[in-house]
Amino acid sequence: MEDQKSKKPLRRITNVRIPDKPSSTLWDITINDGRIASVNSHVKDSDGPSEDTLDGGNRLIAPSLCHAHIHLDKCFLLQDPKFSDLQIESGDFTEAMSMTGEAKSRFEENDLMRRGARLIEESIQHGVTAMRAFVEVDGVVHTKCLDAGLKLKEMFKDRCEVQICAFAQLPLFSGQDGGEEVRKLMSSAASMEKVAVLGSTPYVEDDEQKSKDNVKWITQLALKYQKHLDLHLDYFLEEDKKPLVWDTLDMFKELKWNEKAGDRQITLGHCTRLTRFRNDEWTHLRQEVGDLPISFVGLPTSDLFMMRTPENVRGTLPVVELINEYGFNAAIAVNNVGNAFTPYGNCDPLTIASLGVGLYQAGTKKDAELLYETVSTRAKAAIGCDSTSLTLEPGQPANFVLFDRMDSGWHCRKSVVEVVYDAGHTRQTVFRGRLIASKDTRT
Incomplete structure (x- = not known):
C-alpha cells in the first residue's frame, strides 16, 4: 500500500x-x-x-461517497479461504443466519483485521470517505469484532471516517438467558468513547412484546451514553404482520429523544414491510415522525436477495418517493459484501445508485442527482457527518x-x-x- x-x-x-x-x-x-x-x-x-x-x-x-450502512466484520466470508466450506445452498434468511453464526464462531483478530481492512481499502478506492461500520457484540464473538473495528478505525483515521456501530444482531430479550449476556456486552460497548452508534435487530426476538422491549432498551442505552441509534427494523414483507415502526416512534417520543439526545440521529434500516404501505400510511408516517431526527436507509441488494414472500413479492424502501413525495431524509447503502446475506456486489456505493435508476424508475437528471445524494450527501446526513x-x-x-x-x-x-x-x-x-x-x- x-x-x-x-x-x-x-x-x-x-x-x-x-x-x-x-x-x-x-x-x-x-x-x-x-x-x-x-x-x-x-x-x-x-x-x-x-x-x-x-x-x-x-x-x-x-x-465523496458514504456507506450509510455496512457490516465490517461479516464481509468477504464467501471469498476468504478460512470459511471456504460455508457456501450458499438455499439462499434464504435462515441459512444466512446459520452460516454467519458458524463463521462467527471461528472469528479471530487476524481474519477480522484482514477482511475489514480490505473492505475499507476498496471502499476508499471507490471514493468513500465516511462509513457507518457495524460490528457484532454477543455471546459468540464477545468483543472480538468490536475490538477489531476500533483498531481499523484508528488505522484508517487519516484516510476515512470509520464510524463504529456496536450491533446486537442476536436477541436482547429472548434465548436461554433472556438476552442477559448480550445486554451486558452492549452496555459495556456503549460506555466506550470511540463507539459512536448503538444498533439492534428487534425482529429477531421471540414475540412482539420482546421486540418492543428491545427497542426501548437500546434507545434508553443510546440516550444514556449520547450515541446515535440505528435499528434494523421491520425486515419482512407479509401484510398480515403489523410493522413495529408505529410503536417504535411512540417510544422515541415517550423517552424524549428530541430533548435528551442533543444532535444524535436515529436511522432505520431495511424497513421492507413499509413497502406495502398505501399513500395514506406514508402520509401518517410522515406526521408521526414529525421533527424526530430520523433517516431511512434502504438496502436494495440485500433486500432483493433475502426478502420474498411465497408469491415471490419482493420489496425495498422506495427512497426516491420517500424523499420527493413525503420529505423524509433517506439513503441507500451496500450493507453486506460477499456473505450469505448478499453474495453479489462490491464496495462501490455507486453500483447501488445505478441499480436505483431501474429499481425506482428514476432516470431523469433530477432523479440521478438525487440518487447520487443518497450514497453521498444524504448518506452522510443520515449518519450524522458534516453537512455537504x-x-x-x-x-x-x-x-x-x-x-x-x-x-x-x-x-x-x-x-x-x-x-x-x-x-x-x-x-x-x-x-x-x-x-x-x-x-x-x-x-
Missing part, C-alpha cells in the same frame, strides 16, 4: 467540472485546513505544476471524488447524471484536503 501519510495537504484543485454548473465551464477550488475556502472560475496557472496543487484535467469533481451538498460551498469539508482520466475523450463523465448511469473505472479520492487514493481498473 502506498504511504498515504506522506501526502501533503492540497491548497488547490484546479481545472475541474462541478455538479451544479454547466459542464462546459471549468473551476478552481481552494482548500484551507481541510475545508473548501472558495470556488472560482478556472484561471490558467502561469507558475506551472506545484506540490500542493492538483490539476483536475477537465474532470468531474463531486462530494452537490453545490460544493465554501466551508464544507474538502472530501471529494474525481472521475475519469484526462485521456477519456468524449466519453468522459461530465456530470453526476453520467456517473450514476455508469461510474466508470477511474477515480481519485480526496479526504480532508489530501489526495488519498487513485484507482484505475482498466488494462
Whole structure:
C-alpha cells in the first residue's frame, strides 16, 4: 500500500467540472485546513505544476461517497479461504443466519483485521470517505469484532471516517438467558468513547412484546451514553404482520429523544414491510415522525436477495418517493459484501445508485442527482457527518471524488447524471484536503 501519510495537504484543485454548473465551464477550488475556502472560475496557472496543487484535467469533481450502512466484520466470508466450506445452498434468511453464526464462531483478530481492512481499502478506492461500520457484540464473538473495528478505525483515521456501530444482531430479550449476556456486552460497548452508534435487530426476538422491549432498551442505552441509534427494523414483507415502526416512534417520543439526545440521529434500516404501505400510511408516517431526527436507509441488494414472500413479492424502501413525495431524509447503502446475506456486489456505493435508476424508475437528471445524494450527501446526513451538498460551498469539508482520466475523450463523465448511469473505472479520492487514493481498473 502506498504511504498515504506522506501526502501533503492540497491548497488547490484546479481545472475541474462541478455538479451544479454547466459542464462546459471549468473551476478552481481552494482548500484551507481541510475545508473548501472558495470556488472560482478556472484561471490558467502561469507558475506551472506545484506540490500542493492538483490539476483536475477537465474532470468531474463531486462530494465523496458514504456507506450509510455496512457490516465490517461479516464481509468477504464467501471469498476468504478460512470459511471456504460455508457456501450458499438455499439462499434464504435462515441459512444466512446459520452460516454467519458458524463463521462467527471461528472469528479471530487476524481474519477480522484482514477482511475489514480490505473492505475499507476498496471502499476508499471507490471514493468513500465516511462509513457507518457495524460490528457484532454477543455471546459468540464477545468483543472480538468490536475490538477489531476500533483498531481499523484508528488505522484508517487519516484516510476515512470509520464510524463504529456496536450491533446486537442476536436477541436482547429472548434465548436461554433472556438476552442477559448480550445486554451486558452492549452496555459495556456503549460506555466506550470511540463507539459512536448503538444498533439492534428487534425482529429477531421471540414475540412482539420482546421486540418492543428491545427497542426501548437500546434507545434508553443510546440516550444514556449520547450515541446515535440505528435499528434494523421491520425486515419482512407479509401484510398480515403489523410493522413495529408505529410503536417504535411512540417510544422515541415517550423517552424524549428530541430533548435528551442533543444532535444524535436515529436511522432505520431495511424497513421492507413499509413497502406495502398505501399513500395514506406514508402520509401518517410522515406526521408521526414529525421533527424526530430520523433517516431511512434502504438496502436494495440485500433486500432483493433475502426478502420474498411465497408469491415471490419482493420489496425495498422506495427512497426516491420517500424523499420527493413525503420529505423524509433517506439513503441507500451496500450493507453486506460477499456473505450469505448478499453474495453479489462490491464496495462501490455507486453500483447501488445505478441499480436505483431501474429499481425506482428514476432516470431523469433530477432523479440521478438525487440518487447520487443518497450514497453521498444524504448518506452522510443520515449518519450524522458534516453537512455537504452537490453545490460544493465554501466551508464544507474538502472530501471529494474525481472521475475519469484526462485521456477519456468524449466519453468522459461530465456530470453526476453520467456517473450514476455508469461510474466508470477511474477515480481519485480526496479526504480532508489530501489526495488519498487513485484507482484505475482498466488494462
